[in-house]
Amino acid sequence: MGQSKKRVLTGSRPSGTPHLGNYFGAYKPLIDLQNSYDFFFFLADFHSLNGTDTATETRQFSFTLLATMIACGLDPQRGLLYAQSAVPEVCELAWILGCQAPYGMLTRAHSFKDSQAKGIDVNMGVFNYPVLMAADILMFDADVVPVGQDQKQHLEMTRDFAQRFNNRYGSIMHLPEPLISDDVAVVPGTDGEKMSKSKNNTVAIFATDKDWKKQVMSIVTGSAQLADPKDPATCNVFALYRLVADIVEVQQMADKYRAGGYGFGHAKLELIDKIKAVFGPMRDRYFELMKRPDDLRDLVLTGSARARVLAREKLEKVQEAVGVIGRPY
């Protein structure tokens, strides 16, 4: 990887089946940049431990995520594909950053406030989430971080922690920019709320025809009758169709909505066809990869070993700057 290229980095939690929100908000923007940037993609597996998934689920979702990224076109030979848990230097950096992270700021993090609002007994993993995420990013001097809108505040905190560190210890942390495209910042789920692994409202990137159909058919629509003209701008089916169809097809569907005589059921069938057309060709590779978890594990461990070389270099600079003893190697 050439040092002169800009670096794009993002991560995702192995906490469910990857969905169209993940794809358009984070995975695709990363994959689109992989030829022109040095890229880093990691399994944020420590980040998923503050949920309620079992060990079997975390393991299984890790393979699902790895297979998804590779089937979607991420080329592990070009950049770095690694696991957060396999680069322990990240947690060390998180500790150091945490020593300057204001308590008050962490109490204002959406991740923390959401858990509190839901009455969940908040653990330190949730409270520290923004600090660990900052370490993920600052460890590798990322220039650009493609994420959905929900992560904007975490990116702002990352920049804040970096500035605090630099003010106290010198220019060591590189300030990242978020990459959040307006049109995919919040992909709606089948219920019209933000699509999320933790809600039962997702359309998976890869699924069987039967499951795709089930997911799309469950999209909540308005109560207009078949003959009525409809407003595409307020329809969840149309919101997803826009993401997978080309500009002409999107315009054609909008015209049909406005003309009337075109039902939500028709739109759903067109959406299913489009999902099959876009993701179908990559799906065989996905199912094939899912049959070889050992290969996926080898792949991510190889990438993690390479990531550790960079992480150690960075951590040594940080340790030197803060004045701790450092490492015996």
Ligand code: ADP
């Ligand atoms: P989830 O919120 O589904 O558990 P992850 O933690 O795996 O997702 O997030 C991976 C990336 O996908 C993050 O950058 C997140 O902002 C993005 N993302 C998740 N859901 C959406 C959505 N509905 N629209 C746009 N981006 C999303």
Ligand code: TRP
């Ligand atoms: N916090 C992100 C999410 O919940 C996942 C994540 C963890 C991440 N570390 C990151 C994304 C670093 C980008 C960069 O969606």
